[in-house]
Amino acid sequence: MRLIYLFALCLTPFATPLFAQQTAPELPLGFEEYDPVSTLKVPEHKVTRAKFPFIDVHNHQWNMDNANLQPLLAQMDSLNMGIMVNLSGRGWGKAAESDKFFASSLANIKETKTPRLVLFTNILFDGIGKPGWTDEAVKRLEADVKAGACGLKIYKSLGMDTRDDKGQRVAVDDPRLDPIWAKCGQLGIPVIIHTADPKPFWDPMDRYNERWLELKLHPGRKRADNKPVSWEKLLAEQHNVFRKNPKTTFINAHMGWYPNNLAKLDSVMSAFPNMVLEIGAVIAELGRQPRAANRFFTKHQDRIVFGKDSWVPSEYPTYFRVLETDDEYFPYHKKYHAFWRMYGMALSDQVLKKVYYKNALRIIPGLDKTMFPE
Secondary structure, X not given: OHHXXXXXXXXXXXXXXXXXXXXXXXXXXXXXXXXXXXXXXXXOOOOOOOOOOEEEEXXXXXXXXXXXXXXXXXXXXXXXXXXXXXXXXXXXXOHHHHHHHHHHHHHHHHHHOXXXXXXXXXXXXXXXXXXXXXXXXXXXXXXXXXXXXXXXXEOOOOOOOOEOOOOOEOOOOOHHHXXXXXXXXXXXXXXXXXXXXXXXXXOOOOOOOOOHHHHHHOHHHOHHHHOOOOHHHHHHHHHHHHHHOOOOOEEEHHHHHOOOOHHHHHHHHHHOOOEEEEOOOOHHHHOOOHHHHXXXXXXXXXXEEOOOEOOOHHHHHHXXXXXXXXXXXXXXXXXXXXXXXXXXXXXXXXXXXXXXXXXXXXXXXXXXXXXXXX
16 A cells, blocks of 8 residues: 555655656757867868968959958958959949949049959849840940959859840850950950859758758758759850850859869860869868869869958968868868868969969959069
C-alpha cells in the first residue's frame, strides 16, 4: 500500500516528479545556427593591407556626385588601394537625372584633385526599340568618354529584366546593341559586363543546393521562380557578344560565373581571347581550390583583374589573404556565401602585380600609372 501511495503522490498536479528536476535535452541546432569555432592550430597571416597597390575595377559608389571624397580616399589608403573604378557612373534614373549624376560625379572628382577615382558610364535602356534609340545611345557613349569615362559597365538586368518598347525581353546579344559594342572597340575602352548569377540560383532549393542558406535569407535571388530565362541561355548570349566583337575588350565580371569549374573556364578563355576575368564576389570559390586556382591564375596571369563589387572595406582582407598567403582553413566573411573554409593561393609576386594593377593599367585607358611600381 505504501508503494501505491507514493506512486499516486507523484501523479498529483502539486507533486514535483523526480524526472522534472533534470535538464531538458537541447533541441538540435539548425544549419543557420551552427557556426563552430575551429580548434585547428596552424600558422596564420592575417592580411589587412594588400602587398602591392591595387586597382579595384568593380566598385559602386552611389553618392560620388555630392559626397566629400576625402574619407573615401583615406579608406582606400588603409587598404593600399591605388585606384577605385566606380562602375555606377550614371547612377540610376531617367536620362536627365542620369546626366546630372554623371556630370556632378566628374566635377566632384575634379574638384577633389585626385586621379584615384575613375568613372565608367552606363547604357540607358529605356525606350530601346524606338526609332533612333541605338544612334542616341552611341552618341551618349561617345560624349561620356570624351568627358572622362574610362569604360562601359553593363548590369545583369540586361538579359533578365530589360524590356524593349514593346515589352519584350532584350537579350544580351540583341542586334540593336551591336553598334554599342563596336563603338567601345573603336574608342579603345573596355566593357565590364555582368550576366546572370551563380548557377545554384536556378537550381532546386533543396538539401543539395550549396546556396540554400543564401536563398533562404535572400529569397529574391532565386531565379527559377522569377526569371524564366535559363542560366545556360544567358551565358550563351553573352559569349555570342564576345564572339561577334573580337576587337572589343570585355571584362567578364565574377569570372563569368565559372569560378567553380576552372576547366570549363579555361576553354572559354581559349575561345575568346578578347575576354578578361574579374574576381569580384567569387573569392570563396577560389579559396576552396587553392592549388587549381593558382595554376589557373598563373596560366592566365595577363587576363585577370582585381574587383570586389560591394564596398565593404572590412571584407577586402579575405581577398588579400586568399591571393597572397598559403594559410589554411580560415573563415570567409559571410557564412551564407561560403560555409566552407578558405585556403591561400600563395600567388607569386609576378602574378599578384598583374592581377592587382598591371593588367588594369593596360586595359583601362587614362589611369595614372605613377603610383604603381614597375
